[in-house]
Amino acid sequence: DTGVSQDPRHKITKRGQNVTFRCDPISEHNRLYWYRQTLGQGPEFLTYFQNEAQLEKSRLLSDRFSAERPKGSFSTLEIQRTEQGDSAMYLCAVVTGGPFTGELFFGEGSRLTVL
Amino acid sequence: TQLLEQSPQFLSIQEGENLTVYCNSSSVFSSLQWYRQEPGEGPVLLVTVVTGGEVKKLKRLTFQFGDARKDSSLHITAAQPGDTGLYLCAGNFGNEKLTFGTGTRLTIIP
Numbered sequence: 001d002t003g004v005s006q007d008p009r010h011k012i013t014k015r016g017q018n019v020t021f022r023c024d025p026i027s028e029h030n031r032l033y034w035y036r037q038t039l040g041q042g043p044e045f046l047t048y049f050q051n052e053a054q055l056e057k058s059r060l061l062s063d064r065f066s067a068e069r070p071k072g073s074f075s076t077l078e079i080q081r082t083e084q085g086d087s088a089m090y091l092c093a094v095v096t097g098g099p100f101t102g103e104l105f106f107g108e109g110s111r112l113t114v115l
Numbered sequence: 116t117q118l119l120e121q122s123p124q125f126l127s128i129q130e131g132e133n134l135t136v137y138c139n140s141s142s143v144f145s146s147l148q149w150y151r152q153e154p155g156e157g158p159v160l161l162v163t164v165v166t167g168g169e170v171k172k173l174k175r176l177t178f179q180f181g182d183a184r185k186d187s188s189l190h191i192t193a194a195q196p197g198d199t200g201l202y203l204c205a206g207n208f209g210n211e212k213l214t215f216g217t218g219t220r221l222t223i224i225p
Contacts, residue, residue, distance in 0.1 A: 031211070033212065041218070042121075042215030042217050043158065045213070055211070056211070056212065091157050101146055101163060102145075102148050103160055103163055104158075108155070109157050
């Protein structure tokens with residue numbers, strides 16, 4: 001148990017609909033990351049937060065994607081006007097305090113299927 | 116853009132055999148991690164290596180970091196069905212994020 005809860009675990013939606021994923025770390029973590037993983041690939045970086053500040057966004061994060069971490073604890077990732085190419089596993093990960101060492105602790109992911 | 120190449124992409128061997136998988140980059144890593152992922156789950160950290168030439172052991176798994184810190188290998192001795200999964204290497208290149216390889220999908224046949 002990494003202490004990172006993601007919801008929902010699975011989401012099936014029709015193209016054009018909006019979806020929102022939530023990531024809840026059990027304890028306080030100053031850095032929180034979102035990754036996307038498609039079948040047969042490794043996770044790809046989307047964005048990360050230092051407390052409530054969003055510090056970096058990947059070019060993969062089109063203007064249909066928005067992520068927030070309003071109180072520096074849980075985070076949401078919203079995809080508007082979903083497309084079939086958005087089908088993937090969306091992974092949330094946290095880092096404990098201190099210098100970044102690359103040690104990420106992932107949640108179980110939210111799998112999105114866009115029909 | 117830093118790229119991590121993993122080989123082989125797929126590996127299927129009999130229980131009890133040994134195997135090695137590889138991770139290579141054209142850039143120098145500040146640190147490198149190996150993760151293991153099972154279907155429908157998030158990746159789980161196995162090990163971090165930082166120093167060139169470093170060797171770490173985790174039971175039957177041996178991780179080696181290249182002297183130049185641009186490559187790494189994972190060796191499994193006497194593979195067991197429980198070792199089945201997707202093995203991902205991930206590199207940190209001095210910034211605040213990890214770049215993952217495409218993974219090696221390992222299947223151990225009982």
